[in-house]
Amino acid sequence: MLFGFLMVAESFGAIATGWVKKTLVDPQFTFSFFGFEWLQPLPGNGMYFYFILMGIVSLMVMLGYRYKLNILALAVLWSGAYFMQKTSYNNHYYLVMLMTWGMVFMNPHHYASFDVKRIKTATHFCPNWNRLFFVILVLLVFTYGAVAKFYPGWWSGDFIKNSFSHKTNYWLIGSLLGKEWFQQFITFSGVIFDATIIPLLIWKRTRIFAFVGLVIFNIFNAAVFQIGIFPFTVIALTAFFFETETIRKLFFQKKQYTHVPDLDHQKQNNNAFTFSILTVFFLFQFALPLRHHFIPGDVNWREEGHRMSWRMMLRTKRGAINLEAVNPKTQERYSIKKEEYLSKDQIKELATKPDFLYQFVQRLKKEYTKKGITDIEIYCKVSRVRLNGNKAKPLFKFDIDLAKVEWNYFGRNEWVLD
16 A cells, blocks of 8 residues: 555656656657667657556555556556666666565455455455565665675765765755764764664564664655655555554554464465575575676776665766767768757766766767768767766776777676776
């Protein structure tokens, strides 16, 4: 119910705040994930209808009406929106995708839903793996969130200082954000919180204190970092850490509660096949954030292995880039006007993300091929990037023809500088 409500807010909020227009409607070209280049936004106002449909489907999930059909539709629609663009990448988009696909295989509509009255499926129990799925998932998110902060750019306080520098005019907390002692407090408490909050929620003696701390922490994040529904999703997920009876008394006082100790029933709903699938899924989720350790270089700088790794709120990057095309036959040179192809947000990403540059160059090659120049050369003439406000330095090599390079999907790209 809470998840469906949050997805309604996310879907219609993306339209109301102009996110859909800025990210999916206005740009001529959308940077999708590798392998999903074919997945481009619908033309015209199509993406508005796409998100309206997703909002309606989310509402049906919240109400538990034709749940199986609607949760599957939500999983497909959200996955499409996720893989369709990465200019506005956010870790919670990935979390939501994992949650929706996990919920496709669950049956929460068997309790307190419209489906109960429609198809007479009322039951007062569910397999324990349903609860463990969310507990383990959020444990991975916060554990890797803590591990990722163990790098000099975090402990120096550079990221927090740069993040707070333009937020000192915020109502009520603005003056606090500019205080050095408070920035240091956030730097150290952020790591401690991420590393301990889930164990503290699991342990009954500290659960209520951990819950209060989690609410305060996420409300602060929502106000300062403005990261959509993620903070509220985390708060909603704490329902899985409390006893079933506690949740029932809080939200469903009139509903019947039945304790089911029957071992045969538990075995039936927690079978070996389900356990095997979950094991493979979580082993993959455990391994995916580790891949950057096998790629030489700083992931915060080079970006290789950054996404889908729970590397949350770690660094700020700003940069500038200029590209030049050369016709090798005539030696004519063309200064590439990025504004003719990309939005302001896309240009910012182009300067700091190697995969954006690679995909943009592939787009330019097609453009020049249409003009009859099939062997165009493209060079980076200016590259300046600041990581956490530090001294700017180049990210891309200047003497290499970017039109000829190949993207290494699983390793290091040598045309990217350390």
